[in-house]
Amino acid sequence: MKTERNKRPKVMIDLNLINTLVEGCPACGKKFSLGDMAVPAIGSWGGPKLIHEAEAVFDEKSQCYVERRHFEGMHPEK
Numbered sequence: 001m002k003t004e005r006n007k008r009p010k011v012m013i014d015l016n017l018i019n020t021l022v023e024g025c026p027a028c029g030k031k032f033s034l035g036d037m038a039v040p041a042i043g044s045w046g047g048p049k050l051i052h053e054a055e056a057v058f059d060e061k062s063q064c065y066v067e068r069r070h071f072e073g074m075h076p077e078k
């Protein structure tokens with residue numbers, strides 16, 4: 001039986017989040033801007049951290065976001 005697990009948490013960067021994400025996005029190293037869409041993704045940095053949505057791919061297998069370059073490293077055949 002197939003269970004619905006299409007949970008894709010997505011957040012819009014607001015002032016509160018900007019204040020907690022002073023280091024910026026670990027994927028591109030840039031600061032977040034108000035209104036950016038971000039997702040918690042795993043990557044070379046380890047556990048889930050918020051990165052820009054455009055820099056993440058959704059891994060259907062593990063049902064979580066993975067940073068694009070990290071994902072390609074995990075699936076070199078693609």
Ligand SMILES: [Zn+2]
Pocket residue numbers: 025026027028029030051052055
């Ligand atoms: Zn980024």
